[in-house]
Amino acid sequence: MENGFRGLFLSLALLAGPTVQAASDQAADETDSALIEPKIERIEFDEATIDARDYEVALMAGYLSIEDFGVQPLLELRLSYFITENIFAGLRLGQATAGKTSYEVLTAGAPLLTPGERDYQYYSLDIGYHILPGEAFVTRTITYNTAFYLSGGIGNTDFAGSDRFTLNYGAGYRFLFKDWLDVTLDFRNNVHDMDLFGELKTTNNLQFTLGLGLVF
Amino acid sequence: MADCASRLWLGLLAGLLLYSAAAHAQEPEAWLTVAEPYIDLHTGPGDGYPVFNVIERGHRLRVLDRRADWFRISDERGRVGWVPRSELIKTRLANGEPVQFASLDQQAFIGRRWELGVSGGRLKGAPVVSLYGGYAFTENLSAELTLEHSVGTVSSSKLLRLGLLMQPFPEWNYSPFFKLEGGAISVRPNATLIEPHNKDNTLASVGIGFKTWLARRFVFRFEVDELVIFSANKDQDDNEEITEWKMGFAVFF
Structure with missing residues (x-):
């Protein structure tokens, strides 16, 4: 009887044996295949998909002192491209309307310029450098990135009926409220020649502007 | 003027709102794992900004955006800081592969597609400001569109030129180029002179110059052009030949 049971178990074991072995083989196969072919997460990291904030568009408003023609409100549009984190190149377009010269006011005679000629419009191609990048600590926990920059360029001023090559x-001081929003305070001299009063002279036209910019 | 100004401000504000909405919509999701002992986190985009934290080996970060070669990143704990490209290459993707970055070297310049530049110089003795855009078909051949403004004492000229530029040795450090252009010139006399009418003429030009890659996206360029301005009067043979030189900087994409 005992032998009978033993025989039964043995035969069962024999029958089951290969199955158990097969199962463990299968498991081993699975492990092997897992080693050979891992489940690769296809995450492509493409630099081009990173949002690059290399451009800035800013609207500036302030005052322009037009030599001999008084101080007038000025509106300026700026487009900048950051070549590196500190070097930027840009285009400025500006518009102001010249006032009257002291001569025109005192003599109340014939105006020197027609209304159209009083439009002071300029463009300039500039290059700038964040010479003092820094941070402003508003409170213990709130800080903003800032930059003091120097910039300059060449362009043209259309004023008093003529184009004038302008240097x-x-x-300026750039204050970044957000990575995409900044405020800029800018002080600048626009130098160009004028020959309106008979003799050729170099004029210095100082401008002071404050503006809001979008970085994108 | 005031009306124009307020409209501009309104436009800018509307753009600002739209833009901030768009900025929130984009969320880059790729997580990178630090593969070297640590990565420094700077408070701003630039070497001068202090390091306020580090992310250690095995920890993850994701890139939010970038300014030039500096990347604004966030780690698993939500700390946000700036790392330069040279630090970000010390990370790996989730599958263990190193992060690949496009390198901005001379080779990138040779293989460029778009080029945008400004230059200054002299056109027939008068100062000239120039803005140009170029598209490269191959390493050797590109098309360029140039806008120029030259301001002299008696008149100012606006020029528009379109042409082909041939660069036979793009791999040279100072790579020479030759160009052929056609276009138009509009001359505006200064108001103090009697002749009040603008004169428009067509022109053709040949040029020679060189380009040299400076750093990253920066290129320096110098050229001398010979322009022929065709007479508007077909009966007269009074074509004008003028020389121009200019130098400037360009960025490429």
Whole structure:
């Protein structure tokens, strides 16, 4: 009887044996295949998909002192491209309307310029450098990135009926409220020749502007 | 003027709102794992900004955005800081592969597609400001569109030129180029002179110059052009030949 049971178990074991073995083989196969072919997460890291904030568009408003023609409100549009984190190149477009010269006011005679000629419009191609990048600590926990920059460039001023080659240089302070929003305070000199009063002279036209910019 | 200004401000504000909405919509999801002992986190985009934290080996970060070669990143604990490209290459993707970055070297310049530049110089003795855009078909051949403004004492000229530029040795450090252009010139006399009418003429030009890669996206360029301005009067043979030189900087994409 005992032998009978033993025989039964043995035969069962024999029958089951290969199955158990097969199962463990299968498991081993699975492990092997897992080693050979891992489940690769296809995460492509493409630098081009990273949102690059290399451009800035800013609207500036302030005052322009037009030599001999008084101090007038000025509106300026700026487009900048950051070549590196500190070097930027840009285009400025500006518009102001010249006032009257002291001569025109005192003599109340014939105006020197027609209304159209009083439009002071300029463009400039500039290059700038964040010479003092820094941080402003508003409170213990709130800090903003800032930059003091120098910039300059060449362009043209259309004023008093003629185009005038214009050189400009200046400095400013950029305050980044967000990575995409900044406020800029800018002081600049626009230098160009004028021959309106008979003799050719070089004029210095200082501008002071404050503006809001979007970085994108 | 005031009306124009307020409209501009309104436009800018509307753009700002739209832009901030768009900025929230984009969420890059790829997590990178630090593969070297640590990565420094700076408070701003630049070497001068202090290091306020580090992310250690095995910890993860994700890139939020970038400014030039600096990347604003966030780690698993939500700390946000800036790392330069040279630090970010010390990370790996979730599958263990190193992160690949496009390198901005001379080779990148040779293989560029778009180029945008500004330059200054002299056109027939008068100062000239120039803005140009170029598209490269191959390493050797590109098309360029140039806008120029030259301001002299008696008149100012606006020029538009379109042409082909041939660069036979793009791999040279100072790579020479030759160009052929056609276009138009509009001359505006200064108001103090009697002749009040603008003169428009067509022109053709040949040029020679060189480009040299400086750093990253920066290129320096110098050229001398010979322009022929065709006479508007077909009966007269009074074509004008003028020389121009200019130098400037360009960025490429």
